[in-house]
Amino acid sequence: xxxxxxxPEDVVVNLLRLANTRIPDDIGWALEAAAGxxxxxxxxxxxxxxxxNIKKAEHLGVxxxxxxxxPVFYVRGKFDSSIVSAIAxxxxxxxxxxxLRPNTVDPITRENYGSNLGPGMPVIHFVPGDVPYTEITVxxxxxxxxxxxRLAMLNPADGVEGIKKFVQGAxxxxxxxxxxPSVVGVGIGGTSDRCAAMAKEALLIxxxxxxxxxxLGKMEEELFSALNSSGLGPMGLGGSSTVLGVxxxxxxxxxxxxxxxxxxxxxATRRASARIWDDGVExxxxxxx
Ligand code: SF4
Numbered sequence: 143x144x145x146x147x148x149x150p151e152d153v154v155v156n157l158l159r160l161a162n163t164r165i166p167d168d169i170g171w172a173l174e175a176a177a178g179x180x181x182x183x184x185x186x187x188x189x190x191x192x193x194x195n196i197k198k199a200e201h202l203g204v205x206x207x208x209x210x211x212x213p214v215f216y217v218r219g220k221f222d223s224s225i226v227s228a229i230a231x232x233x234x235x236x237x238x239x240x241x242l243r244p245n246t247v248d249p250i251t252r253e254n255y256g257s258n259l260g261p262g263m264p265v266i267h268f269v270p271g272d273v274p275y276t277e278i279t280v281x282x283x284x285x286x287x288x289x290x291x292r293l294a295m296l297n298p299a300d301g302v303e304g305i306k307k308f309v310q311g312a313x314x315x316x317x318x319x320x321x322x323p324s325v326v327g328v329g330i331g332g333t334s335d336r337c338a339a340m341a342k343e344a345l346l347i348x349x350x351x352x353x354x355x356x357x358l359g360k361m362e363e364e365l366f367s368a369l370n371s372s373g374l375g376p377m378g379l380g381g382s383s384t385v386l387g388v389x390x391x392x393x394x395x396x397x398x399x400x401x402x403x404x405x406x407x408x409x410a411t412r413r414a415s416a417r418i419w420d421d422g423v424e425x426x427x428x429x430x431x
Pocket of ligand 1: 287410
């Protein structure tokens with residue numbers, strides 16, 4: 143449903159409120175499905191607590207996790223340079239009024255900026271796309287899952303089996319630290335920086351969308367089965383629901399390279415998008431580009 147026009151700064155506040163207080167439908171459905179198939183007693187208790195927490199957060203309008211993350215933005219369509227200051231103003235305002243935990247610090251002194259801003263913040267990616275609106279998407283990323291990010295420059299001869307082995311190793315080495323059951327974002331190809339970016343972008347793709355590439359779709363299914371057979375389970379406490387889904391993106395790469403990156407989304411894989419038209423704003427919680 144389209145809402146009346148709002149200043150971009152307020153759209154950003156609304157996006158951060160939506161992303162932090164309401165789980166996207168596809169993630170919620172996947173958690174409910176996991177609670178249905180899980181047989182481990184402790185795992186079922188964990189999933190029940192997560193689902194109860196999600197319900198309470200939405201009902202009370204409060205963040206579903208104490209780590210409200212670092213908001214990563216994706217912008218495409220019609221915009222000018224003022225979008226950068228509008229997003230920054232929205233982040234500062236959202237931190238104050240929702241409120242969000244101020245998470246950004248100087249990496250050396252560890253002094254907290256108090257606003258979720260600071261040099262290089264907020265992170266904004268500009269996505270190509272000829273669309274007749276401005277689309278702003280936010281992915282708040284907590285440290286527990288972000289700290290488990292892995293990048294490997296594999297040997298091209300490692301092939302599909304090498305890629306799957308690396309992804310499984312990254313998820314299983316992470317154990318309970320990224321608060322599983324997780325969504326596993328995978329980037330394959332590109333340069334090292336594009337590969338890491340793709341792995342994070344993959345977390346924006348709803349779990350109920352088929353991968354348009356059948357080869358990647360097959361890899362997603364195989365990794366999903368293998369990881370859920372690992373026994374790691376919710377919060378790493380054992381069980382058959384280690385991951386809610388695996389999402390893979392790929393781009394062309396150098397003939398002598400095979401970059402692979404993994405970015406893990408926790409059970410609280412949060413996202414929200416707004417399409418800003420001339421006559422109003424539409425909000426949603428899935429984005430594919
Ligand atoms: S990994 Fe996710 S669920 Fe766990 S503390 Fe961080 S934001 Fe919260």
